[in-house]
Amino acid sequence: MPLKLIILDRDGVINFDSAQFIKSPAEWRPIPGSLEAIARLNQAGWRVVVATNQSGVGRGLFDMDMLNGIHNKMHRAAQAAGGRIDAVFYCPHTSEQHCDCRKPQPGMFRRIGACYNIDLAGVPAVGDSLRDLQAAAAVGAKPLLTLTGKGEKTRAEGNLPEGTLVFPDLAAVVAHLLDT
Numbered sequence: 001m002p003l004k005l006i007i008l009d010r011d012g013v014i015n016f017d018s019a020q021f022i023k024s025p026a027e028w029r030p031i032p033g034s035l036e037a038i039a040r041l042n043q044a045g046w047r048v049v050v051a052t053n054q055s056g057v058g059r060g061l062f063d064m065d066m067l068n069g070i071h072n073k074m075h076r077a078a079q080a081a082g083g084r085i086d087a088v089f090y091c092p093h094t095s096e097q098h099c100d101c102r103k104p105q106p107g108m109f110r111r112i113g114a115c116y117n118i119d120l121a122g123v124p125a126v127g128d129s130l131r132d133l134q135a136a137a138a139v140g141a142k143p144l145l146t147l148t149g150k151g152e153k154t155r156a157e158g159n160l161p162e163g164t165l166v167f168p169d170l171a172a173v174v175a176h177l178l179d180t
């Protein structure tokens with residue numbers, strides 16, 4: 001059976017986003033139902049991977065130790081809910097650094113595909129920003145927009161990649177994936 005993999009954005013999908021960035025573990029707060037949704041995916045045999053832009057590192061707002069601390073809190077919270085986040089891929093760069101990993105560039109997605117040795121065609125990729133959906137579409141993954149975080153604004157601004165599906169939140173995405 002092929003590997004069932006799903007790629008999630010972090011801020012605005014798993015946890016509440018902030019215009020001031022999530023700069024510490026204390027500022028990382030899960031969106032209700034998101035961790036339980038991850039656990040449901042795991043129980044159904046899915047591997048859950050996070051791909052997140054973290055330009056706050058490149059801007060000097062927080063360092064790698066702090067980012068690791070935030071992710072440790074996220075991993076522990078997922079485990080407490082009965083779930084597991086397999087891996088976190090992040091881009092620490094600012095847009096001025098012109099890297100290939102900052103979404104909408106597809107570098108993180110390509111790295112995930114290489115790590116798991118799978119073609120990302122049709123792999124669901126969940127995000128609340130247009131750039132998440134564009135990175136997904138660039139590698140043939142299936143773009144799924146949640147209306148949490150910046151999602152309402154993203155939907156209103158339009159120009160979503162062809163075939164984007166829209167859901168209220170991650171729990172609704174998971175209900176859709178497990179029911180179809």
Ligand SMILES: [Mg+2]
Nearest residue numbers: 009011012128
């Ligand atoms: Mg986001």
Ligand SMILES: [Zn+2]
Nearest residue numbers: 091099101102
């Ligand atoms: Zn980058």
